[in-house]
Amino acid sequence: MASSQKSAYGDQINATKSNSQCPIKNAQLQQNENDEISKLLQESVGEDGDQNDSFTLLKDLEAGCLTLETLPAEILMHIFQFLDAKVIVEVLGNVCVRFKDLFSRETYWKTRISKRWPKQYPPVYEENFNWIEACVEREEQHRIWNKAKETCAHISYKEEIYASVDTVHLMKGGKLLATGSRDRFLNLLDLTKYDEEDPAASKKLMSIVSSDKKHKGWIWSLASYDDTLCSGSWDCYIKMWDLNADLAEINKFKCKSAILGLHAEPNWLVGAGYNQFLYMIDPRNGSGEKKKFHRSPVLCVVADEKYVISGSEDKTMAIYDRRAGRVYKTIQTDSYAMGLSYGHNQLWMGDKEGQVHLFDTTYGSFEKVESYDVGHTGKVTCIQYSTGALFTSSTDKTVKVLEPTRNPDVITTLDSHTGEVARLSYQNGTLATAGSDSTVQVWIPKTIYESYR
Known part of the structure; x- marks a missing residue:
């Protein structure tokens, strides 16, 4: 009985195939x-x-x-x-x-x-823009930050930190984190060691280096390239450290001012001085020069192979042409810059009034596009752009994650700090922030966190 039914069913299928061929x-x-x-x-x-x-x-x-x-x-x-x-x-x-x-x-x-997301994206036209990578990144970042409490492993780190943290810096694809604070401690943390199941014990394992002997003043700025970490301090030194040797000192350079901002690349360092100067140093032989483009302390600096951009309390941004060796353009602003982010034909600036400003840098134009109120009620202390999101920190104790578009909407507001947020660092999905509450807050997407286990 079963055999005859199976045979009949097979005949029916064959008949269907022979009589109902798909049209070519x-x-x-x-x-x-x-x-x-x-x-x-x-x-x-x-x-x-x-x-x-x-x-x-x-x-x-x-x-x-x-x-x-x-x-x-x-x-x-x-x-x-x-x-x-x-x-x-x-x-x-x-x-x-x-x-x-x-x-x-x-x-x-x-x-x-x-x-x-109908708003203009990318905010400024970019030739050869990779739309596939951008779409993946935007959707991923929106998914993560729209429900950060569910999608991220959150670390509140305060071990061996006894004063306001003024700077944080992520390296090695977001796996290593350096912090600098007013207690003169320079900390290096391995974020892959964090375990949500045992946070107290894992925080101790995270610490690679924790020393108050690296500088004699507040550590205010950090930058890195390859296996080298660079730090700037109120002791007027820029120092270089070996990431592969527990931050053994590689070199140091004495300046005549506290270093408030820092850019580092192989064979070239730029420090933003409280004394209105930019310090440009070749670490191979210690040679360097100082340039004065401002009339007040220089608070922030960013650079690429063509330009160095500095922001000062004198309400100007100076665009220095590296090849010509002179100031290419000076931009007057209504309020002074406290944070800069540069790349993708864009210059983003966060100012003392809590505003965010976008400049088009295509072909060296550095023309202002627009200013935005993103909801901060204090100074914007740091800003960082990526193709997936725009990040801002503020003295209003919050960090905002914004859509990376013109007139950016807020994806989420992070309020884990109980004090002013002095700096942020974002790399490869991981976000770290420095606060005057003597803590460092870190958000690691669960997909990345699970890959560390």
């Missing part, structure tokens, strides 16, 4: 598909949950032909919009040639971002 796509349709693919992508990516008129195309397909190879591209795009961009890139793009072709098209990723 004609040559004209094949030719038009490539010409119309961008339009299909635009029409297929709608708001979450929206229906699409293109679903009527399903009625034209026989039931036996509903396969991945016969479904119209717009229907596939509508289905896949409910998946994370990271899943599409890392998994679906490797399933078949058709998926790989669909998801290699820039139009899909542009449309996907603009439908969810």
